[in-house]
Amino acid sequence: MSDYLVNYRRQFGDESGANRLLGVWIRPELEAGLPVSYAEDTDAAPSQSHTVKAVWIERSFSLAGIWTLCWMDGPALRETPDPFEWQNRILDSLVAGPVPEPGSPEVFVPVFAEGDAVETSMTALRARQPHLITEHWYVHDREHGIVGPLKPTEE
Secondary structure, three states: OOOHHHHHHHEEEEEEEEOOEEEEEEEEOOOOOOOOOOOOOOOOOOOOOOOOOEEEEEEEEEEOOEEEEEEEEEEEHOOOOOOOHHHHHHHHHHHOOOOOOOOOOOEEEEEEOOOOHHHHHHHHHHHHHOOOOOOOOOEEEEEOOEEEEEEEOOO
């Protein structure tokens, strides 16, 4: 996935922050139950059965069921420029429902950019989703790919 992202940026360019990697979500069924975007008629009046999702998958790229890379979008992401808040909102949207049981094969590995407040963010993410957030994280170097997994340093 790391090589794919580096090559994607070289080939298609990259708007500042538009293709920021926020995390790696590991789960048995990669795409089952994920919110997707559908083209909608914006002139149509919303029906009572229609609900607007705050976060959805805009597009995705998958490699033979091994991994899927998803570009997320939605009003909940557009209204804040803070990548940490994007992580929270994406997780809140994707994990709406029962809390995964301890030992569940479903986990989220946060990915940070160089210079992010990693320790503070990891503490807050674990407090919010204790059964989902791993102890390690990755750092995404936009030119060279993903570095990690990294863990807190022993003091």
